[in-house]
Amino acid sequence: MEKWSKRLVFMFFCLSVCIQIPYVSSSTAPLQGNQGNKESSAARTFKLEDAHVVRCSRERSRAAWKVIEEYLMPFVEQERYKISSGCRLHPDNDLYRDQEQHKHHVDINEWRCGYCRKNFYEEKYLDKHFDNRHFDLLNTSHSRCLADLCGALHCDLVMDSSLHKTKCNPAAAARNEHLCESLADSCFPVSKGPVTGRLHEFFLRQFCDAHTCSGGPKPFPKGQKKRTSMLYISLSILTLMLLPLFYFFIYLYQRGIKSGSQELKRISLSGRKKKSF
């Protein structure tokens, strides 16, 4: 009888274990559910981050700024004219201007974030850092995408993509010409005076005339002018000041060597004379 009771207990134990196995395996189900929750929350945060994605190319905005700075601003400054903030070419209308100004190229392989002093090997990583960490600093409330003006400003010519020339599209050329002329009208209104009249004319020749597929004039016929920075000027002056000093020290050094060798000769000669006695 005892044997039977032991067997019964053992069978009961086995049964309970067998029942437990599916229970354990089902207990993993909530875990999977949690993972699913995690995934869905990750997707949600991605969607949230996606909401911060700015639909404005940083690279093309940079190219547009380069064109403005090199092919337009020197001529505008020459006329002592200040572009109004209503003009889309004004620095305030570049979404990325503040971030670009907080970009420090410390060394060949060192780019520093001006907001948090973090260093990066390449500019593109700093760009990504700006996108991920400092997107809140972008004021996206107004449409201030400089890249939108690339068609009018011939950005491709200052970008690497200029190597892959595409066939001229008459419709796109007409669109770009229209955008270009509207920029000339809004930024340099002829009615404002002779200065804006001259700049209006200049803008049409420099940027707008080339928007044609019939082999018209090339973009930027008036050329470019690089603004000489104050650092460049001060370095040049410093070099000019230090150069005579450098030659003076070389002269003194060579003179010192000569007089030293003459002294040695004199000593060795007097030594020989003493020996001959």
Ligand SMILES: [Zn+2]
């Ligand atoms: Zn930073």
